[in-house]
Amino acid sequence: MSGELVPDHGELRASHEDRDQVVERLRVAAGDGRLTAEELDERLEVALTARTYRELEAVLTDLPATGPSWAGGVPSPAPNDxxxxxxxxxxxxxxxxxxxxxxxxxxxxxxxxxxxxxxxxxxxxxxxxxxxxxxxxxxxxxxxxxxxxxxxxxxxxxxxxxxxxxxxxxxxxxxxxxxxxxxxxxxxxxPPRPPRRGFLQWLLRRPGPMKSIAR
Structure with missing residues (x-):
């Protein structure tokens, strides 16, 4: 029908499969050393809660062109066998x-x-x-x-x-x-060892001086 509004591609709703593909690409990028653990956590949170393609594309902009076809890439590689x-x-x-x-x-x-x-x-x-x-x-x-x-x-x-x-x-x-x-x-x-206490933590938890005994 003439005059019908066509939504921008970035505003289209993403599916569960779309989100899963982006999550996999982020994990592979982290495994390749392209993302730190902190960056991976931040982007995974965005990807898992994304509603539109634009929100998903935002976490892929600085990664190589591999990924979902709708994002202009090719399927992400599977983990090494x-x-x-x-x-x-x-x-x-x-x-x-x-x-x-x-x-x-x-x-x-x-x-x-x-x-x-x-x-x-x-x-x-x-x-x-x-x-x-x-x-x-x-x-x-x-x-x-x-x-x-x-x-x-x-x-x-x-x-x-x-x-x-x-x-x-x-x-x-x-x-x-x-x-x-x-x-x-x-x-x-x-299991992983607990983090070692820094000097400030040690200082704050150090017991105070003993009170002198009253004569």
Missing amino acids: RSRIAVDSASAKREGTWAVPRQMEIESNSGSVVLDFTSAVIGSPTLEIEASVRSGSVTLIVPPDVFVDVDEVAVSSGSVRHRAHVSAGTPIRLRIHVTGKVRSGSITVR
Whole structure:
């Protein structure tokens, strides 16, 4: 009909699928090191509550042109299917906003491997880890919403210690299934350590001077 108003593209309402696509793109960008943990949190909040395409486009303007077709890009890449870490008298660490793959192969001969999932970018609900630990160590640092199963790890003369537990009723963000062998090394699962107190905090909590005893 002539004279009918055509709404601007940016004012069109976004769907759940549109929001999910933007969320995935933001997580991949964080895993690539393009966004800090704080920036990721801020943009995820905007994306999850966005009502229009314009609001979604606002969190993508400074990212490479990959993403939903309506935003002028191509579909975001899926998380890596498999990753391998091998150390021999050395150390390897994954921390910060690193992208968690679906499968990992870890080989530690006489070195150490640390995987910190506290701020990791999780694109898949499950992670399969196949570990081979000879005389080295593998440490998984997991927040309260990450569940780790190490029951199927074969141990010769080493050790498997699980010190992180999920409280009843906690929504699980990631399930990690660990298999493989530990010969004379160790696999440890633990929660993140609490932040260290700064000097000012220590000073404020320091007990006051003892009162002199009245004679």
